[in-house]
Amino acid sequence: MGNLKVKIAVLILLSSFCICHFAFAQDKIVGIVNNDIITQKDLNDFLNFMRMQLSEEYSGKELETKIQDMKLDLINKLIDDRLILQEAKRYKVIVDESRVKARLDEIRRHYRTDAEFQNSLRQQGLVLSDLEKKIREQFLMFNMIEYKIRSKVTVTPLEVTEFYQKNEKEFDLGEERFFSSMNTEEEIVAKKAFADLKKGEPFDSVANKYGMPLNELVASRSGKLRKEIEETIFKLMPQEISEPVKIYDSYYIFKLDSITPPRKLTLDEAKEQVFSYLQNSKMEAELSTWLAELRKHSYIKLVQD
Numbered sequence: 001m002g003n004l005k006v007k008i009a010v011l012i013l014l015s016s017f018c019i020c021h022f023a024f025a026q027d028k029i030v031g032i033v034n035n036d037i038i039t040q041k042d043l044n045d046f047l048n049f050m051r052m053q054l055s056e057e058y059s060g061k062e063l064e065t066k067i068q069d070m071k072l073d074l075i076n077k078l079i080d081d082r083l084i085l086q087e088a089k090r091y092k093v094i095v096d097e098s099r100v101k102a103r104l105d106e107i108r109r110h111y112r113t114d115a116e117f118q119n120s121l122r123q124q125g126l127v128l129s130d131l132e133k134k135i136r137e138q139f140l141m142f143n144m145i146e147y148k149i150r151s152k153v154t155v156t157p158l159e160v161t162e163f164y165q166k167n168e169k170e171f172d173l174g175e176e177r178f179f180s181s182m183n184t185e186e187e188i189v190a191k192k193a194f195a196d197l198k199k200g201e202p203f204d205s206v207a208n209k210y211g212m213p214l215n216e217l218v219a220s221r222s223g224k225l226r227k228e229i230e231e232t233i234f235k236l237m238p239q240e241i242s243e244p245v246k247i248y249d250s251y252y253i254f255k256l257d258s259i260t261p262p263r264k265l266t267l268d269e270a271k272e273q274v275f276s277y278l279q280n281s282k283m284e285a286e287l288s289t290w291l292a293e294l295r296k297h298s299y300i301k302l303v304q305d
Contacts, residue, residue: 048124182212190244190251
């Protein structure tokens with residue numbers, strides 16, 4: 001009995017040490033930016049937050065590649081963020097809380113249930129307040145950059161025209177295929193829906209009949225859509241319907257609605273796209289100059305192990 005009590009005491013001590021060691025590792029200071037510190041937890045939370053954001057567009061290996069690329073310059077990104085947030089505080093920049101709520105709701109809608117959403121937060125080591133804070137900080141930084149940078153940036157119609165004329169090949173559009181899709185998690189439902197479609201029942205009627213969400217999308221040979229979808233869509237003839245295609249845990253049925261042949265965007269069609277590109281390019285240059293100036297007049301220290 002005495003040996004058992006000793007073993008239990010040792011286990012309690014070891015558990016306490018592990019918890020304290022974990023807490024210490026999380027609170028370890030990795031950088032100082034003026035009066036702010038950056039901890040290991042800040043690094044971890046930022047990565048986890050970006051993982052949730054990027055998972056709206058990427059998955060699997062592609063998502064992990066994006067995360068790994070981000071890790072390479074993570075500390076510098078956090079330093080820049082702290083500098084911008086400090087300036088936002090100095091200029092008394094505010095955030096419309098309704099936009100924070102709207103963005104949070106947008107992220108939440110990518111999950112089927114609230115329980116799934118909460119579970120994803122836990123898996124990333126986050127709580128709802130962490131997510132809200134990160135979203136609020138994103139808007140603060142955006143508003144600060146809008147205030148400080150955008151006012152210095154102008155793009156003239158002549159610049160738009162000259163860019164278009166020098167880069168006409170960039171405005172060649174490949175073939176586009178407009179299609180509809182419906183999906184379900186149940187294979188038997190997908191097979192029944194496909195059978196009804198083969199009998200000639202309208203696509204939207206079948207989707208409503210089986211409670212399957214109906215979407216209208218565009219496909220091109222750009223790699224923006226999943227490989228399975230592009231391969232299926234580009235095998236179809238107009239008005240042809242595909243057999244059910246399994247993607248992750250759902251079964252999809254596609255209908256090719258129409259095909260737009262390859263063409264070149266006219267200057268009038270491309271001018272908004274060119275304007276945005278030139279404006280963003282100039283803003284990035286101004287932002288880099290501004291951040292360099294902030295760094296020059298700030299106390300920044302990286303804490304090495």
